[in-house]
Amino acid sequence: MGTDDKMRNQGQIWKGRAKEATGKITDNERMEREGRADQAKGQAKSAMQKLKDAFGSLFGRRAGSGRRGSEHDDDRYRGSL
Secondary structure: OOHHHHHHHHHHHHHHHHHHHHHHHHOOHHHHHHHHHHHHHHHHHHHHHHHHHHHHHHOOOOOOOOOOOOHHHHHHHHOOO
């Protein structure tokens, strides 16, 4: 998982915690719900990234990297020179 993704997901979790706490203090149920939803989204995204990383390391490459560097790319450009 990239550092940017980790930070973004953790930021969403912390934002949700702050929102939920603010909702409790102000007795605002809607804000509490939104905070819990933000936390759940951040945790779900983090779990998906960890799963992608686990599968990527299982196969020796980063998950979702596509076909970069494949031998088929050479065939496409061979006739253009």
